Amino acid sequence: MKTILGIAVFLLTSMLPIYAQRGNTQAPTSPVTGSAANGKALYYSYSCYACHGYNGETGRAFVGNWSANLANEENFIRFLRGRANVAPLTPSTSMPNFAENTLSDKQAKDIYAYIRTFKNAQPDLKNIPLLNQIVEDASKPSTR
Amino acid sequence: MAKKNGSLNRRGFLKGAAAGAAASAASLVTNTSPAEAQRGGNAAAPVPAPTQEQIARDAGVVRPPATVRAVQRPGSDLMVQVLKDMGLEYVAGNPGSSFEGLQESFINYGNPPNRMPEFITALHEESAVTMAHGYAKAEGKPMIALLHGTIGVQHAAMSIYQAYYDRTPVLMITGRDEGFIQAHTAHDMSAMVRSFTKWDAQPRTLEESLTALQHAHNEAITPPMGPTLVVLDTEFQKEEARELKVPAYRPPQIAGIDAGKAKEIAKALLDAQNPRIEVRRLRTPQGVKLSVELAELVGASTGTGATTGPMSFPQRHPLCGPGASTAYDYTLGLEIPAAQASIIGPGLATLLARDTANIGFGGIVPVAGGRDARGGAGATNAAAIQADAEASLPLLIEEVKRQLTADKRRVIEERKAKHAEANRKARIEAITQAVETKRNGWDSSPVATARIYAELWPLIKNEDWCLASPSGFSGGHHVQLWDHNKPYSYLGGQGAGGMGYGAPASVGAALAAKSRNRIVINIQTDGDLNYAPGVLWTAVHHKLPMLTIMHNNRAWHQELMFVEYMCGVRGRGTDRGHIGTSLRDPFIDYAKMAAGYGMASEGPISDPSKLAAAFKRGLDSVKRGEPYLIDVITQPR
DSSP states (O other), X not given: OHHHHHHHHHHHHHHHHHHHHTOBSSOOXXXXXXXXXXXXXXXXXXXHHHHHOTTSSSSSOOTTSBOGGGSSXXXXXXXXXXXXXXXXXXXXXXXXXXXXXXXXXXXXXXXXXXXXXXXXXXXXXXXXXXXXXXXXXXXXXXXX | OGGXXXXXXXXXXXXXXXXXXXXXXXXXXXXXXXXXXXXXXXXXXXXXXXXXXXXXXXHTOSOOOTTXXXXXXXXXXXXXXXXXXTTOOEEEEOOOGGGHHHHHHHHHSTTTTTOSSEEEEOSSHHHHHHHHHHHXXXXXXXXXXXXXXXXXXXXXXXXXXXXXXXXXXXXXXXXXXXXXXXXXXXXXXXXGGGGGOSEEXXXXXXXXXXXXXXXXXXXXXXXXXXXXXXXXXXXXXXXBOTTOOOOOOOOOOOOOOOHHHHHHHHHHHHHOSSEXXXXXXXXXXXXXXXXXXXXXXXXXXXXXXXXXXXXXXXXXXXTBXXXXXXXXXXXXXXXXXXXXXXXXXXXXXXXXXXXXXXXXXXXXXXXXXXXXXXXXXXXXXXXXXXXXXXXXXXXXXXXXXXHOOHHHHHHHHHHHHHHHHHHHHHHHXXXXXXXXXXXXXXXXXXXXXXXXXXXXXXXXXXXXXXXXXOOGGGTOTHHHHSOOOSTTSBOOOOSSOOSSOHHXXXXXXXXXXXXXXXXXXXXXXXXXXXXXXXXXXXXXXXXXXXXXXXXXXXXXXXXXXXXXXXXXXXXXXXXXXXXXXXOOXXXXXHHHHHHHTTOEEEEEEOOGGGHHHHHHHHHHHHHTTOOEEEEXXXXXO
């Protein structure tokens, strides 16, 4: 049984990057039971912002690229518990593991509730003249 | 104990490597080996602490004993004349009693005094050396860092290590005063930094001191370049030079390829249907100019390192890019990374035994055709020619011109046109893809780092600019958004990843920029600035054209993520990961910090819509000769 579970975990974790790459542009609509207010404090104190930005839009952004791990509370908690628990010899900036004794299910649901409040706020490219100008300049010879 | 003989072996090796360099090193050093110096230091009996009288003297509260007679022609004047003759623009340092004679000559000798070199007041020796590091990367030549005996050298150690790792020429001078404060002298002053300086000398006479300075300069600029150190005794600085002549300066003859090899490579470039040139970090702007000339002559598509460091091929030159076809049948590497590995990445073993054959330099790397002949990092089958690429280019260009026929010229012109169009399309495609990601968090507060670079670009794109701070921790967004076409467009990383680099390196780059109508951009990470922020005062004091924009994420952010991960895998929770990695409680107010050093400043700004106006104010100030700091609260990355 342990072997099967191990294989399942392996398959799940090996597929995570694929999910991450093929996230949904639309935010999930599953039920939320946690407290977004509590989650806001936890998102900061547990340093979620460190990798995902204060709004989930920068660094390892997930807003606008909602992975299956964020589809609902259960997936989110399973994801948090299923991260690697063996330290590599070289420093890593991978997503840490969040064991239940360090982050309860309730706290995880609170964090989930908070990140579900994040909105995809980035403007369309056509509405950012600065970036359009940079693309336009690229077609010209050097500016200097 | 191989290291005991390292000094002599190393000097022997470097003497050979620097063919034609000024004087022989052998006569310039003391006979004291590191082991003898140790014995002389008497490990069982620690050096006594300074006496109250000595400290009072150092503090200037007692009149020095009148044992030093006035001299008509102090030795230090001759030392400064030697430095003038070599065209050195600046000397950075903070005062030390071990070089008071020399300092007096720097500020008073010559007409006009305090010019070439001009004394730049540093507030920390680490900053002085890093200024020289930044200056050399921007200008392709060294400036001087002046270090107090023992303690100043130790303060500077980290930055010397970085310059060494970064193959950057820095000419360092330290004073030595045996009869004053024993704690500030040493039998073998250079020993403490010898494993990461390229060459050092402790001359025994004034005459030797003068040739040692010339030799140190030539060693610093001869590949493999690096920091060099000369220990100047106070007695030589202060002695009467009488009729002693300043020796004529002779620049080093840096070895390039020989005529036979030039002929062979020129033929290969001209015979190839699709030649490729991979250019990385050359020594000076002249090398960059020559690499452009060669690429244009042979119509080769060209790779560049201009977005990772200085002195490389212009990023938007029509030939820069993959070209019309990546099936290259001949690739010429000019200082390509594969060949640089032995010096760019010295492991600890190399540092401890720098006289080994591991010290080499990139040189010039021809790669025969074939499926894997793409050059660059993939050119592992390349056999590096141990010669300086820049010094090789004139002969190579001459040989190409000699072999060029009218038919070949026509083919080359057609190829160049195809490359130009292909590279233009590739550039547009790459930038179009890049801007898609740069809009992530565009309107976020705190500010997304990409927006800083995007907002700044239209304000500087028609200026002569230099991005002097490392961008690795700030997203490196300039790589796609900016246009790196000057040898100094981007100066690259710290060298060895040491913190306390961005601001002083930018000040060094700004010293280079000051008389050249150039502006320096310092996108400054907050953790880095706190190591030696006094350099902001130096920028103000010397009216340097430097705009500092804080990437203030209120942490040593990379380490926060490392520790957070470690907390996670050990199952102890990430909620204390911020301890020792973040800069909060209280937050640091960088605008006030800058103001305290006299620098015009504003912020903190966390609303991205306010960036453009602030940047404009900052640039206006910089153009008036008043450096400016804008504190921007950012997303972590």
